[in-house]
Structures are given as structure tokens and as C-alpha cells.
Amino acid sequence: MQESHKKIVFKYYSTYLEEIVSETMWAEIVDLEKGHFKLDNIPFFGPLIATDDIFRAEYDDAEKNFMHRETIESSGNSILQVLVLEKEFDATLIREKLKTINCLSEALNDTFFAVEIVKNVDYSIVKSLLDEYESNSVIEFTEPCLSEKHRADLLKN
Structure with a gap:
């Protein structure tokens, strides 16, 4: 084979x-x-x-x-990196919310995970969710690989 x-x-x-x-x-x-x-x-x-x-x-x-x-x-997919700042926070809560909007993630450990945003997902929804956690100092996130399609999602809202 x-x-x-x-x-x-x-x-x-x-x-x-x-x-x-x-x-x-x-x-x-x-x-x-x-x-x-x-x-x-x-x-x-x-x-x-x-x-x-x-x-x-x-x-x-x-x-x-x-x-x-x-x-x-490029596939049009994007990758985000999320760092959990709040020690008592369970990252699976965010990861489950992301999964409901078709964003899979993979954890490196309890405080760091990477997120896949597939091309057909509206990135403004994902960013809004993560911004909420970041504004409360629960996480920090970066967008090391943000596709043109997902950049465009932010411009139309």
C-alpha cells in the first residue's frame, strides 16, 4: 500500500x-x-x-x-495562537465555543493552543469571541497566518 x-x-x-x-x-x-x-x-x-x-x-x-x-x-484558511493568561481558566471553554463555529484547535498544554479557521468561516465572528476574552485579560491571541479572505471579513463589518 x-x-x-x-x-x-x-x-x-x-x-x-x-x-x-x-x-x-x-x-x-x-x-x-x-x-x-x-x-x-x-x-x-x-x-x-x-x-x-x-x-x-x-x-x-x-x-x-x-x-x-x-x-x-494558500487554502484561504488561517491559524491563530492563543495564550491563556488566567491561571484558573479552563481553555476547553473557549475551544468548545470555537468548535461550534467550525474552528478546530489543538492544545500544546494548558495555557497555549492553536486554532484553525477554515476559509468559509466568517472571521469577524471568531475575532469578536476572542476579543471579548482578551478584553477581560483571560487570554492573548495573535494572528500569525491570517488569509486574505479572513482579512476581508474584518473590513466588511
């Missing part, structure tokens, strides 16, 4: 961690000969890439792994 996915290493500078990090994520093989893949993970800290984006990766002998080289095509 032919494999459909590969693990790809992404190396980049993380402003959150303030250091160069490696993040390994799963990607669907689009065209192995050309080194084209489709991201099948929600990046925690990642470079400017979102789920379902098409990118090019090359096998690196020194790393003994496929390495991300460049993003070729």
Missing part, C-alpha cells in the same frame, strides 16, 4: 519562544516527484502556513527528513 502522508520538518524563528524551532507536521502527498504536499496539521508556532496550504518540501540528507521550503498555494 502506497503511503499518502509524510512528516515534514518546518524550521523557523518563533517570536513566541524567541528562538529558532523545528516543528514536525503531517502533510498529504500531492506530487512526491515535485515535492508538493498539502498541510494536514494545525501548526502551533509555525511559519506563514495554514492547514490545506500546498507547499514544496525537499528531502534533506543532514536532517534525514523532508524540510519545508516554500508555500506554493
Whole structure:
């Protein structure tokens, strides 16, 4: 049986961690000969890439792994990073609210999670929800990979 996915290493500078990090994520093989893949993970800290984006990766002998080289095509999806500031706050409350508006998330730990906003979700609704928590100093969030479509959602409201 032919494999459909590969693990790809992404190396980049993380402003959150303030250091160069490696993040390994799963990607669907689009065209192995050309080194084209489709991201099948929600990046925690990642470079400017979102789920379902098409990118090019090359096998690196020194790393003994496929390495991300460049993003070729944007899916229109976005990725947010959320840091929970209030120690007693249960982040699953926000994550469940996000899930009801079709935004999946992945937790790194109790205080940090990444959120996927798919293209067809109105980002102004997501931002409104997160702004409310941020204004109450419960969370801080960043928009490291905000698609053109989601930027446009903010302009029409």
C-alpha cells in the first residue's frame, strides 16, 4: 500500500519562544516527484502556513527528513495562537465555543493552543469571541497566518 502522508520538518524563528524551532507536521502527498504536499496539521508556532496550504518540501540528507521550503498555494484558511493568561481558566471553554463555529484547535498544554479557521468561516465572528476574552485579560491571541479572505471579513463589518 502506497503511503499518502509524510512528516515534514518546518524550521523557523518563533517570536513566541524567541528562538529558532523545528516543528514536525503531517502533510498529504500531492506530487512526491515535485515535492508538493498539502498541510494536514494545525501548526502551533509555525511559519506563514495554514492547514490545506500546498507547499514544496525537499528531502534533506543532514536532517534525514523532508524540510519545508516554500508555500506554493494558500487554502484561504488561517491559524491563530492563543495564550491563556488566567491561571484558573479552563481553555476547553473557549475551544468548545470555537468548535461550534467550525474552528478546530489543538492544545500544546494548558495555557497555549492553536486554532484553525477554515476559509468559509466568517472571521469577524471568531475575532469578536476572542476579543471579548482578551478584553477581560483571560487570554492573548495573535494572528500569525491570517488569509486574505479572513482579512476581508474584518473590513466588511
